[in-house]
Amino acid sequence: MTAPTPHFPHTETPSATLSGISVSYPNGPIVLNGLDWALLPGQVVGLLGRNGSGKTTLLETLLGLREPQAGRVELFGQDAARLDDAARARIGYVPQQSDLFEAFTPAQLMAYFKSFYPRWNDARVEGLMSRWDIARDKPIRKLSGGQKQRLSIIRALAHEPDLLVLDEPVASLDPVGRRDFLRELVEQVLDRGTTVVFSTHILSDLERVAFNLAFLSEGRIALQAPLDELLEQVRAFTGTVTELASLFARLGAQPLKRTPLEAGRERVLARLPAGVAAPHDAQAVNLEDLFTELT
């Protein structure tokens, strides 16, 4: 048995770069507004945002499926709208809707996609199909929502992509399914150094797997940082405007979100510089607080 070939990043070229991206729907509001974002090789990023904040639009734009009104998207250093075959073979995508290709059976779906890719891990596909209890010859339209989603994930992992984009991949999965999926994801990252970006609302999963969090708010990435750093460095402060201003100046803290309170006081979520100890009256925040405040 041969040891798995490590595929850690051998380049510092970002897997994906989005510069000044603006997207709006016809007669609709602006969804992405001058957004800048970069995904480095091997990074695992959890994309967080409220319902309708534009996560799916962002991921579709990142993949070159949606043409922005302004800005530029590059994947592996190429224009996302004109990717060559080699670059496309390095991308795996799990769309939000998993009820696709309903006329096919899972076996047909895998054979269909395999016919396009130069690399295809049959053993992994077979293993996951049997482990995740997916009937090979049952029409996809007859599978449950969770099974369809698992099938979609297997399809995206089968060609061992270097960039994996997952749009709410665990929405229809039960806790066991989510655990299995996260295990596969971690293995993918550890074995191959795959860059992963996935959107989700299930915060507990992010705490288990996402090394980086990106918060999408008002059409921009409001904040992106490693999860551990965020939990360690972000604190909630309450006080008068002047008190907090002088405190932040002294600590070198970066205010992230201000919430006015009564009597000239305010509650501010701020990020402390690395190595600076938080004052004892500052409140620690959890991931749910961060989601609520920053999106």
Place this chain on the structure above:
Amino acid sequence: MNAAAYNQLLLAFWRQRDLDAPWGRRFLVALALLGTALGLYFLPEFTSALLAATAAVWLMSLWSAIIGSLLKQNHPHVARFVPGHLRQLREAALGSWALLSLASSVLLWAFVPRMPSFALLLLLSTATLAFVGWAARTWLLWLVVSFAPVLFFGTGLDKRLSPLWAALRELWLGQPWSVLALCLLGLGASVVLMFGNGDGVHREAYACRDRMRRASEESLSGKRAGAAALGKPGEWLARPFERVASSWLRHVIARAQPTARSVMRRAEVVLHGQQHWLRQGMGALLGLVIAVLSFALAFGLAGQGLQDNWTKGAYGMAIGLASMGFNPSFALPNMLWHSRREQALLRLLPGMPQGMALNRSVAWLQLRHALVAWGVTTAGLALLAWAAHDLALLCLAFGALPLSTGWLLRVPSRMKAPTSWTAVVPVFAFLLMAWGMYALHQKLHTPLVLLAGVSVAVSALLGAWRWRALLAAPVALPTGRLA
């Protein structure tokens, strides 16, 4: 009685109409009004009879809409958990059934000459409305209506059962009102029984109807659903189709090459879904086989030769053949819209053409299919025209050609969501053009060769103009959720 609650139930069909696609509905109403107006113009001596018959048909259509909506509202969960809902549905259905059948009977009896007795009219209209309700619930009843008369008369059952008919007739003539009352009771009970009480059988039947309803709504916007939408009988019927489609998929995958031609051959399986040329071809073949068998059976049982009917029915058969051959091609752009979510994955596949190359590939794919379908159908029409000694039937082919090039080469990325209106526009346009050419030939003696030449020239011009616009479009497919 809470009138507001009954209003809510009975008017739901109108309140829930598709406001995004009003033109199809308006067009049908306009067509009906035009038909009535023409009837009144050409048959002024039958004005009252015509108006009464039209009103009766409208009332029956109203029943069809109401009962369809009431059955939709009879959701198993609501039937089980909302107190009084099932009772209200039954009362609303029973009331509207009684009122509408009575009104249509009165109209026909009072204004249309040579009608049978009022009792018989009432029996017929109540039975018709009850049947329409049951057929909305159980689609297989339409099959019974389609084939039963042929089998019934063809196999001589009418003669064998004549003693029974005679006895029933005797009974009716002897005691018409008692028999009518008994029949109305039975029919009323059948209307009440249409509604389920939320048990397992109801849940299963409702899910099946819901699947069919969605398939029917989608088909209005050009998305052809698989036979699986008809439930288990549909799946059983579709099994040979699925086997052939699977064999084709295996074939194209086994011969996959990293060439644009091979990639597009695999892509079209997904892009056109149920409108893939193989499925279209099989559907047309099945339709032809059923038509031939039905004709053979009907004429064979009736003891008539085919030749005479062939000649007389050539025009109707030509329209049927043309609809079967040309119409599916007009739906191809709509299928591109309906497969837009799958396109997101297709566009990321290695080998898939990009930009202008994809524009060209998709356009050529559709045009090729439409032209092949046109060629085959035109050959069939020519055969029909030759057998029926009426070459003007070829006008159907001349009318379809410009639509094939003009409609299919629209820029998909600028498409709006198809509606029932946009789905029927090319079909009506095709019929209108064919009818116009037929009229030009028959009334003004325009030579068929000239009509054919004009059709080809217009098609070429339209095609060239559309092709240029299509190649200049930045994106070839309406990929994505909301594109």
